[in-house]
Amino acid sequence: MDEGFAASQAVAPPAEAQALAERAAAAMWGRDHASQGLGMRMVAIAPGRADVAMTVRPDMLNGHAICHGGFIFALADSAFAFACNSYNLTTVASACSIDFLAPARLGDVLTARAHERTARGRTGVYDIDVVNQRGEVIALVRGKSHRINGQVIVP
């Protein structure tokens, strides 16, 4: 996880909520073999927000020699998961839609930026934008979250 990721948020959240988001993310990250195995890096975390980066590797290329859509989705899904679990209430994705806008190529550094749009009861809606190293939007994802019982960490 990068140093100082909290500073990337435009409006600093209350310190306790921020500390909880960081601790929950660190715990989830430690046991998230999928995100680790795909070489993802946590770039920023805050209540309701997470930025996660990933470099396109040779084993991520499909039969058209561009990044398989599954890995672009996986990056967005990880950012979504860290954002919606940032309140330390165990939450899963119930649905997502993705618009693929431009291809990603070998070596591209992709960043997925997830933020909460609405939260109501156990349901939340998150937008996750995926950009490349030139700042071009390559995919737009919208996800719906569902809170189940349990906490990510014992606070």
Place this chain on the structure above:
Amino acid sequence: MDEGFAASQAVAPPAEAQALAERAAAAMWGRDHASQGLGMRMVAIAPGRADVAMTVRPDMLNGHAICHGGFIFALADSAFAFACNSYNLTTVASACSIDFLAPARLGDVLTARAHERTARGRTGVYDIDVVNQRGEVIALVRGKSHRINGQVIVP
């Protein structure tokens, strides 16, 4: 690729279209490092249809100890890609939506079954259902395809 996958189709397509679908899939498969690296197996291919299977591995588990949604999506996206390129006209996904209905766990054998719903001009709509080894539907995906220029193979 399994033997006899053509026989899985309810209505046998004309032999030439089927042969072209098989050749296009074999060529795409050979260069699809992503699907191969995720341990996918082509189960069936026919014009407008493809079934692809994948076993959930330890490196596919997320922080909740269930299969990361990205890999479920990737499986569906691969089946979608093989189905929509089965006419040997180069086609990419422009958008997808996924509903996650049940979790997948370590060792589960997932099969994504893609079939064309509509085709009109350069645009197609495909439904891709993901089931586990007990026949339970764990995800429903709908994808929109966009045909670009080029062919998968020289026929």
Place this chain on the structure above:
Amino acid sequence: MDEGFAASQAVAPPAEAQALAERAAAAMWGRDHASQGLGMRMVAIAPGRADVAMTVRPDMLNGHAICHGGFIFALADSAFAFACNSYNLTTVASACSIDFLAPARLGDVLTARAHERTARGRTGVYDIDVVNQRGEVIALVRGKSHRINGQVIVP
């Protein structure tokens, strides 16, 4: 409501479930000013299924002189609502996606055919296909339903 709509189902459901679906639909229909005002007709109802028809009127045309997408969606949404309330458990739509495949024009007779794809706990997924009088698919809708407390009728 047409005579004999139950006969349109490929597999006849148990008589009690069918009778309940018909009674629930009749009660909902009676108080559904929106569907009535748009000139919709119930064509078929069965557990988990409903077909609803609508003719494109002059007041449904948009600035491009084709049927405003809102009315195509409304037709699909009504069929969805009748299908997912057919078990007499009050259910609402939580999300929908629609792919517009062809325009509808003045006087076209559209039919939306809704059927349940999956049901699990309080959540269901329904597919609703909208066809015109020539059998052409003009829109594909997928909806997610959420059961709340209450019943449509006292059975």
Place this chain on the structure above:
Amino acid sequence: MDEGFAASQAVAPPAEAQALAERAAAAMWGRDHASQGLGMRMVAIAPGRADVAMTVRPDMLNGHAICHGGFIFALADSAFAFACNSYNLTTVASACSIDFLAPARLGDVLTARAHERTARGRTGVYDIDVVNQRGEVIALVRGKSHRINGQVIVP
């Protein structure tokens, strides 16, 4: 159309683009029987943006005595249409997804705020948020636009 709607945009667009957006919207509005018939009001228009309002009428209520989802969608779809035609290049919706977050009731004044997220070639992605008179988000819509040939007005 309200007076001074251009002033609602945070960053004033170049005067010519704004004038073209206003003229295109006025022309579309004049022939859009659907939006007029539903009692919609144009609140703001700018290049890539449109706000449209609608009051929930008795004939918009469904069998649950809340606003039929079709009318909420129709409002969003109209705002989307005015936004994506604001460059005076004829554009239609190819797909939309809607998340219903809260019900709308009789007399509620709903406003749909559409803005362009990305544009690339003939394809655009728009987000349309629907809020009520208390500023509560009742639905989130994401739409995909496709530019066809032709212009809305002769400039």
